[in-house]
Amino acid sequence: MRVLFSVSSWPTHYASMVPLGWALRASGHEVAVLCAPSQTDAVIRAGLRPVPVLDGMEVAVRNRMSYVREALRGEWPYPWLPLHPLTGAVMTSLDDFDLAEYRRTTEREFARRSAEGHDRAVGFARRWRPDLVVHDPVSTEGPLAARVLDVPAALALWGPVGTHEPDGPDILPEDPGRSFERYGQAPFSADSVDHVVDPCPGSLEPPVRASRLPVRFVPYNGGGTAPEWLDAPGPRPRIAVTWSTALTAMSGPRSYVLPVIVSALAGLDAEVVLTATREDVLALGTVPPSVRVLERCPLEALLAHSDLVVHHGGAGSAMTALAAGVTQLGLTFASEQARVAGRVCEAGAGLHLPGHLATREAIRSAAEDLLSGKARRVAAWSIREENLRRPTPARLVDRLLRLARG
Structure with a gap:
């Protein structure tokens, strides 16, 4: 069996997937990991094969953007403002971030890069022909490739936050390049997830509306020595x-x-x-x-x-x-x-x-x-x-x- 992993640009997001990658390899299956070029070394250190073709908005920028949106909706709970989404600078007013200018310029660039990354992911999947896709919640390239090739996909949670939290936070990203639409697919959403790999014990079981694939959480904290x-x-x-x-x-x-x-x-x-x-x-x-x-x-x-x-x-x-x-x-x-x-x-x-x-x-x-x-x-x-x-x-x-x- 060939299994295609698809991961975000933040290593801790997919750390919980690494032991599954090891288990698949130890069972004789092939594993390839779609990732951003910035994650190549981290994937190699985990003993897996990177395919560094993804692009788009970095996770740090995406998180800061979500914090600003919370502040604009009046949901930001802290007595200080979030950082500027693009520069990471301290803001004195929400007006420091020109949302209209962002939509005219930078957002379009992010959309272009995201679309190209999705195209490269689909191109690799067509050549490699995986039997299954496993992706972290922030990576939409994997589920798109699965739909185009008509193979099953499973979203791998990283912790006790699910796909259907009643009052947020929403851990799933948008599709700025409209890649699912470009390939004739329905938009990606929480309701389109069919299978969820869930590493959370029942006491902390997060809300999902998909077939739950329970697994033991096995820590992977990267390399390092301990005295x-x-x-x-x-x-x-x-x-x-x-x-x-x-x-x-x-x-x-x-x-x-x-x-x-x-x-x-x-x-x-x-x-x-x-x-x-x-x-x-x-x-x-x-x-x-x-x-x-x-x-x-x-x-x-x-x-x-x-x-x-x-x-x-x-x-x-x-x-x-x-x-x-x-x-x-x-x-x-x-x-x-x-x-x-x-x-x-x-x-x-x-x-x-x-x-x-x-x-x-x-x-x-x-x-x-x-x-x-x-x-x-x-x-x-x-x-x-x-x-x-x-x-x-x-x-x-x-x-x-x-x-x-x-």
């Missing part, structure tokens, strides 16, 4: 802190709350271990002696002996913590992140603080609550067991094979 002392927990509880590699670029400078987090946690009777990019660590300045810093340590390794994790509400961080059975504190700066942290909170496995409320006192109080209470630790461990009872990626391969064979 030996991580596997030797000390007498005090361990708090892991992980932060987005590009949150500031999408949500603005006020989303850089690492200094506040470190200050809030440093005085607790706990071992604090921070993993972040070199740039974020350098921006911290002097780190208290009680805080250990690891640059790009795989989160799975850090959480193996942690009692609490503090993160920005990203689906990858939340799902890796759920797989490890670790309670969570989500400090969020965007609607999708808020939904992820909210679902973890609703499942009883953590707490959620919107970013503008994440003061030193609030963070410290929430961390103390999570470390001292038992109910949320029990809930987190129960969700871990739920995840382990789900079908492995290897078992999902058999179901995908049946799907491909009709």
Whole structure:
């Protein structure tokens, strides 16, 4: 069987698909990954074959654009404005972004590039002849190729946000190049998705209206090494802190709350271990002696002996913590992140603080609550067991094979 993956320009979006790619390869099937040229090295490092032909709006620009639309609708919940969608600059007024000018110029360029990327994706699919397509929610090139070739397609969720959220956020993109229409296909929408690969335990099951293909969440955090002392927990509880590699670029400078987090946690009777990019660590300045810093340590390794994790509400961080059975504190700066942290909170496995409320006192109080209470630790461990009872990626391969064979 040949399986065509189609992924966005943001590596964490398709990280949950990587173990499925491994399982398919280990079962003797061929896998090719439609991606943007910027993702070539990341796909290669994951041990899969990249096909770098996609183009269009970068995910960071798309996210900033969605934040501006929320602000224009009066749905932006933070006491500051979102960043300028194109430049990433801080705005003093929504008028700083000329929407009419954008529609006349830049939007047309994005549409042209998107259309060309879709054409190249269809062209490769026609040559390679896949039996099945698996795509992340933001990549529409894969489902278009599947329709043109009349093969089944499955959307692979990256976390507990579904295709049919009753009040947002909408994780599916638009089709600015009208590529589905150009190929004589009905427009792509949430209602046109037939199959969804869902890695979420039932306690956090997101809303979808498609055939659900359940799978165990297997963390993939990229490469990296972990020091030996991580596997030797000390007498005090361990708090892991992980932060987005590009949150500031999408949500603005006020989303850089690492200094506040470190200050809030440093005085607790706990071992604090921070993993972040070199740039974020350098921006911290002097780190208290009680805080250990690891640059790009795989989160799975850090959480193996942690009692609490503090993160920005990203689906990858939340799902890796759920797989490890670790309670969570989500400090969020965007609607999708808020939904992820909210679902973890609703499942009883953590707490959620919107970013503008994440003061030193609030963070410290929430961390103390999570470390001292038992109910949320029990809930987190129960969700871990739920995840382990789900079908492995290897078992999902058999179901995908049946799907491909009709």
